[in-house]
Every structure is written in structure tokens, then in C-alpha cells.
Amino acid sequence: MTPPANPLLETWTAPFGVPPFAALKPEHFRDAFTRAFDGHAAEVDAIAADPAAPTFANTIEALERSGELLARVSSVFWVLAGADTNEPIQEIEREISPLSARHWNRISMNADLYRRIEDLHRRRDALGLSSEQARVLERYRTQYRRAGAALDNTAKARLAEITERLATLGTSFGQNVLADEQSWTLVLDGEADLAGLPDFLRASARGAAEERGLAGKYVITLSRSSVEPFLTFSARRDLRQKAFEAWVARGDAGKTDNKALIAEMVALRAERARLLGYPSFAHYRLDDAMAKTPDAVRGLLDRVWTPARAKALTDRDELQALADAEGGGFKLAPWDWRYYSEKLRKVKCDIDEGSVKPYLQLDRIIAAAFHTANRLFGLRFAPRDDVATWHPDVRVWEVTDATGRHRGLFFGDYFSRGSKHSGAWMTTLRDQEKLAGDIRPLVLNVMNFNKAGDGEPNLLSFDDARTLFHEFGHGLHALLSDVTYPLISGTGVSTDFVELPSQLYEHWFERPEILREFAVHYRTGEPMPEDLLQRLLAARTFNSGFATVEYVACALVDLDFHLLPSAHNLDVAGFEQESLQKIGMPDEIVMRHRPTHFGHIFSGGGYASAYYSYMWSEVMDADAFDAFAETGDIFDPKTAKALHDNIYSAGGSRDPAELYTAFRGRLPTPEALLRKRGFAPAEV
Numbered sequence: 074m075t076p077p078a079n080p081l082l083e084t085w086t087a088p089f090g091v092p093p094f095a096a097l098k099p100e101h102f103r104d105a106f107t108r109a110f111d112g113h114a115a116e117v118d119a120i121a122a123d124p125a126a127p128t129f130a131n132t133i134e135a136l137e138r139s140g141e142l143l144a145r146v147s148s149v150f151w152v153l154a155g156a157d158t159n160e161p162i163q164e165i166e167r168e169i170s171p172l173s174a175r176h177w178n179r180i181s182m183n184a185d186l187y188r189r190i191e192d193l194h195r196r197r198d199a200l201g202l203s204s205e206q207a208r209v210l211e212r213y214r215t216q217y218r219r220a221g222a223a224l225d226n227t228a229k230a231r232l233a234e235i236t237e238r239l240a241t242l243g244t245s246f247g248q249n250v251l252a253d254e255q256s257w258t259l260v261l262d263g264e265a266d267l268a269g270l271p272d273f274l275r276a277s278a279r280g281a282a283e284e285r286g287l288a289g290k291y292v293i294t295l296s297r298s299s300v301e302p303f304l305t306f307s308a309r310r311d312l313r314q315k316a317f318e319a320w321v322a323r324g325d326a327g328k329t330d331n332k333a334l335i336a337e338m339v340a341l342r343a344e345r346a347r348l349l350g351y352p353s354f355a356h357y358r359l360d361d362a363m364a365k366t367p368d369a370v371r372g373l374l375d376r377v378w379t380p381a382r383a384k385a386l387t388d389r390d391e392l393q394a395l396a397d398a399e400g401g402g403f404k405l406a407p408w409d410w411r412y413y414s415e416k417l418r419k420v421k422c423d424i425d426e427g428s429v430k431p432y433l434q435l436d437r438i439i440a441a442a443f444h445t446a447n448r449l450f451g452l453r454f455a456p457r458d459d460v461a462t463w464h465p466d467v468r469v470w471e472v473t474d475a476t477g478r479h480r481g482l483f484f485g486d487y488f489s490r491g492s493k494h495s496g497a498w499m500t501t502l503r504d505q506e507k508l509a510g511d512i513r514p515l516v517l518n519v520m521n522f523n524k525a526g527d528g529e530p531n532l533l534s535f536d537d538a539r540t541l542f543h544e545f546g547h548g549l550h551a552l553l554s555d556v557t558y559p560l561i562s563g564t565g566v567s568t569d570f571v572e573l574p575s576q577l578y579e580h581w582f583e584r585p586e587i588l589r590e591f592a593v594h595y596r597t598g599e600p601m602p603e604d605l606l607q608r609l610l611a612a613r614t615f616n617s618g619f620a621t622v623e624y625v626a627c628a629l630v631d632l633d634f635h636l637l638p639s640a641h642n643l644d645v646a647g648f649e650q651e652s653l654q655k656i657g658m659p660d661e662i663v664m665r666h667r668p669t670h671f672g673h674i675f676s677g678g679g680y681a682s683a684y685y686s687y688m689w690s691e692v693m694d695a696d697a698f699d700a701f702a703e704t705g706d707i708f709d710p711k712t713a714k715a716l717h718d719n720i721y722s723a724g725g726s727r728d729p730a731e732l733y734t735a736f737r738g739r740l741p742t743p744e745a746l747l748r749k750r751g752f753a754p755a756e757v
């Protein structure tokens with residue numbers, strides 16, 4: 074009897090070549106990964122052993138074409154592992170992570186391959202390459218050198234061990250955090266438990282309870298869009314404390330304690346950097362970023378930290394005064410900040426989250442994001458219900474441009490659920506490229522918004538809506554990509570540049586032109602009253618000290634961990650504390666991500682020593698939006714075209730500083746960012 078076919082290994086015949094999600098079973102991945110690794114390794118070995126002298130086509134292009142099956146299998150698997158996981162998938166994830174690390178190691182340390190790349194690089198000026206080809210060759214050489222291809226065999230073997238071990242540790246780290254998030258709930262029962270909670274939060278908490286078979290009760294989870302509003306509104310200080318303590322303790326104790334994993338990861342990263350000739354992991358990491366050095370990063374962070382901390386301390390005193398005036402009789406604690414800050418916002422800006430939310434319907438905010446893309450780049454979005462997805466909640470749109478040409482598919486997976494990792498992200502099931510034909514991308518946005526109970530509208534907070542625009546901006550970077558080579562497609566740019574298209578896109582959400590049209594009341598259909606809108610926009614810098622301190626502290630602690638020249642038996646908790654003490658972290662504020670659940674830097678490590686990137690990109694996004702503001706038209710066609718050509722469609726085809734300069738005519742300066750956050754020195 075022949076075994077049943079594995080749909081992962083067959084040609085995907087569904088419209089747009091979308092994976093056959095309905096037919097996929099976790100066990101298909103094991104077999105498919107094995108074959109994909111073997112097939113790719115054989116392709117690469119053949120390229121390395123090619124008796125013909127190296128050419129761009131027989132080496133670089135051949136590498137770019139290789140591994141097609143692996144790319145397909147991996148992309149589907151990682152979508153499921155992030156957005157709709159389960160025990161069997163988690164088990165395969167634990168198996169695959171080190172195997173994948175070993176596979177890529179073997180390729181990036183292949184000495185014959187590296188010799189061919191070096192040879193091409195030496196002769197690069199005589200090869201007649203296009204500028205994109207020259208860039209791809211440069212990127213290959215840099216990546217191979219940074220992976221250790223130029224080292225001796227002993228060092229290479231140790232690097233390989235380190236990489237595999239890091240992959241395993243990163244997977245466990247993420248799974249521990251997920252386990253803590255899944256296992257903790259706060260069940261609210263009765264009016265006393267619900268004190269202060271507005272309707273939208275009650276509705277989503279009721280939905281979360283129903284999902285857990287607790288109909289009639291209310292459940293708060295550790296998902297940011299559940300716990301943050303709870304901390305903002307709950308009048309029950311005891312329950313706020315309980316929720317807050319569980320939230321910041323993720324990955325910090327018991328079976329899911331991540332501290333030993335962190336210590337090992339930090340030590341291994343330091344060792345890797347040393348083997349590659351760098352004084353620390355931060356030096357190694359930043360050498361290939363736009364920032365280039367730890368000093369440049371710290372320079373920017375310090376410039377922002379000082380005014381942000383000062384503002385946070387002034388705000389704290391006001392919050393304390395408010396609590397005192399209510400006869401609280403306690404010193405403000407971290408679980409009080411959001412609550413009193415919301416009260417103060419009501420007083421100072423005459424605005425409260427509960428009055429804004431009814432105007433922010435999920436569907437209208439999606440429409441606003443699409444509308445903006447239409448005005449800027451001529452894109453159109455048509456819903457498709459004939460495309461298979463991984464979960465019934467996922468929605469699909471076909472994207473076409475002004476000429477009616479198909480540009481790709483956009484998948485929106487908006488709601489939080491137990492099978493999904495927390496956070497919000499963009500990823501792809503397929504990247505744009507032209508090497509294998511006119512390949513159009515399949516682009517996803519994954520969010521964790523609360524799903525309202527039956528018959529209730531899905532309403533977003535202002536932050537949620539901004540996040541939707543943020544991830545959609547990343548999505549556009551992938552959708553509009555117009556390059557030949559997969560390596561530099563879409564978001565294939567340095568980490569401190571990749572947040573520019575996403576953060577820049579947030580600016581349009583916060584514009585009156587957009588809010589007037591799309592922020593309409595879910596019941597009455599009335600647009601947001603003009604005075605509420607103006608107050609809302611004026612309130613944007615309210616509490617910006619807190620938000621900035623919460624973020625910059627993370628970036629500084631991340632940098633500190635990765636500046637360690639070596640780190641045996643690191644006391645992670647002590648190091649965290651010391652690092653925060655050094656910068657004078659206010660007692661009433663806790664890092665946005667404490668190390669034990671700081672997935673950006675320890676789960677996968679994509680942002681290790683690079684969490685500053687958001688701030689680095691914010692310097693650029695604030696400065697870049699000014700380019701539109703200066704014309705008096707937020708959709709100015711000429712500026713939009715320059716933005717499209719040099720940023721959104723350009724992928725990694727040129728050096729980031731070069732791309733930015735091509736768009737703006739110069740490099741960015743931080744003044745616009747400080748102004749945006751409300752920290753600019755008073756004008757004299």
C-alpha cells in the first residue's frame with residue numbers, strides 16, 4: 074500500500090498557489106522538512122562543486138533559486154506555529170529549530186561556496202553586474218563572513234554548535250512564555266469584580282469566558298489587549314495588582330522560568346561575537362546595521378531617555394497627587410499608573426478611552442488602512458472568500474494596483490485565541506521576486522485583538538488601531554516590493570530600517586483627514602465629534618514620558634546584556650536590576666518587556682541588541698512624514714511616488730542610508746521625533 078500523499082510535497086493548485094491548509098496535518102511537516110533540507114543541501118553542494126569557474130549566474134543566482142521546497146514548507150509551518158499552534162506543532166517546532174539551524178549553518182560555512190563568492194567579489198567590477206546584482210553579491214559576501222565562513226574548522230564547528238543551541242533555547246523561551254499566558258486567567262464574577270470596567274471590556278471579557286466554557290462570567294487574560302485595558306479601568310486595586318504581577322512575571326518562575334535560558338543565550342552570543350573578532354555581541358550585531366556601532370545607538374537612546382524620564386517623573390507626581398486627593402493613602406505602584414493616568418487624561422484632555430472606542434470599529438479601521446494605500450499608491454483591495462486559510466477567523470483580500478494588475482494577496486488574522494502567540498506581526502507565505510517568473514507575494518497580518526461576544530461589535534482601542542496600521546505598513550513593504558532577487562525582497566533590509574515603512578504608516582491613522590471619514594460610531598454611524606477628535610489628537614503626547622521610558626529602558630537593558638564581553642553564570646535578575654538602576658528607572662514603571670518574556674530578543678533573537686531599532690526608525694518616520702506635511706498634502710503624489718520608489722518597493726536593493734537619502738534628499742535628524750513625543754525644548 075502506498076502511504077497517503079503529503080500535500081506539502083505536491084504542487085499547490087489552489088488559486089494564487091495558496092497552501093492547501095485544510096489538507097495539512099502536523100505530521101506532514103516532519104517528512105516534508107526532511108526532504109526539503111536534503112533537497113536544498115544537494116542543490117547547494119552541486120553549486121559549490123560546479124567545475125565551471127564561478128559566475129554570478131552559476132553561483133549567486135543558483136543559490137537564489139535553490140531551496141524552493143524548503144521556503145514553501147517553512148513559511149507554512151511558521152505561520153501555524155505562530156498563529157494557530159497546538160501540542161504536535163510545538164513538538165515539531167522543538168525538533169525543527171535545531172535541525173534548521175544546523176542546515177543553514179552547513180550552507181553558510183561551506184568553504185567551497187565561500188571561495189566562489191570571494192572570487193566573484195574580488196572581480197565584481199569586471200562582471201558587468203546591474204546595481205541590484207552588485208548589492209546581492211555584496212550581501213552574500215557579508216552574510217557568509219558574518220556566519221563564520223572565513224574561520225578555521227575548529228572555530229566553525231563551535232559556531233555551529235552555538236547556533237543550534239541558541240535555536241533550541243529560543244524555542245523553549247517562547248514556549249514558556251506562551252504556556253504562562255495560556256495557563257493564567259483572572260475570572261471575574263459579579264458586579265464588585267467588574268467595578269470600573271467599560272462596556273467594551275466587559276463584552277470582550279465575556280467572550281473570553283465563553284471561549285473557556287465559563288458562560289456568564291468574565292475572563293481577563295495576559296494578552297496585551299485584555300490585561301492593559303483592565304489595568305486602565307479596573308477600580309479594584311487588589312485585582313489590578315494581581316493581574317499586573319502575573320503579567321510581568323511571565324517566564325520568571327517555576328517550570329517556565331526563562332532566566333537560565335537567558336543566561337546561556339547571552340553567554341553563547343558573546344562567545345559567537347568573540348570567535349568572529351568582535352568585542353561583544355552588540356558590536357557584532359550593529360556592524361551590519363544602519364546604526365553601525367553601540368555608541369551610535371546609545372547616543373540616540375540617551376538623547377531621548379533624559380527628557381522622557383524627566384517628563385515621566387513630573388507625570389508621576391501628578392498621578393500621586395490624584396491618588397492622594399481620592400484619599401488613596403498609598404504610594405503609587407506600577408499597577409496604578411495606567412488607572413490614574415486614564416483618570417488624569419479625562420481631567421486634562423477631557424477624554425477617556427471608553428468614549429473613543431465606540432468610534433473605532435475593526436472593519437472601518439481596516440478600510441482606513443486600505444484607503445490610505447489607495448490614495449498613496451493606487452492599491453485596491455477586493456475580498457476573496459475562495460481562498461483557503463489556517464483558521465475560520467482569517468480574512469483574505471486580493472490586491473491590485475492602479476492599472477488593475479494583480480499585486481498579491483493580503484491575509485488578516487485579527488483576533489486573539491489560545492492557539493496564537495501574543496503580539497502583532499507581519500509575515501509572508503511567499504515573497505515577491507522575479508527570478509522564478511513574476512512571483513507575487515502572499516502577505517499576512519496577525520493581531521491579537523479581543524473578539525467581541527456574539528452580536529457585539531469588534532471595537533479597537535486607539536493603540537490597537539495604530540498597531541493595525543503599523544503591521545499593515547510592514548505588509549505594504551512586502552506587497553509593493555519590486556525586485557528581482559529573493560534575498561533583498563520586501564522586508565529583507567536591516568532591522569533598524571525595517572520599522573520605517575510600518576511606523577511611518579501610523580502617521581496617516583492619526584490624521585484628522587482619515588479619522589473624520591473612518592472613525593464612525595458603531596451604533597449611530599455618526600462620525601467622531603470634531604471636538605473629541607481634536608482633543609484626542611492633542612492628547613497624543615499625554616503620558617508620552619511613561620511610554621518612552623517603558624520602551625527605552627528595554628532598549629538599554631537589551632544593549633547592556635549584549636555588550637557583555639562574556640557572561641558565565643550570569644545572574645539575570647540581578648543584572649536586570651543593576652542595568653535599570655544605572656539609568657534611574659522610576660520605581661513606578663516596569664519595562665514594557667522584562668527580560669524573562671522579552672521575545673524580541675530571546676525568542677528567536679531577531680531583535681537581540683536591536684530593540685533600539687524602533688526608536689532609530691522613529692527618527693526616520695517622523696522626519697519622513699514631515700516630507701508630506703511640508704507640502705500641505707498628506708497624500709502629495711510626488712512625495713508618495715518618491716516614497717514608493719525608494720522605500721516601499723525597493724526592499725534591500727540599496728544601502729539603507731542611500732535609500733533614505735534618495736527619498737528625502739538628506740539623512741534624518743531627531744528633531745521631528747522629539748517634537749512628536751512632546752519633548753522638544755521650549756522655543757525661545
Ligand SMILES: [Zn+2]
Nearest residue numbers: 543547572575
Ligand atoms: Zn514592526
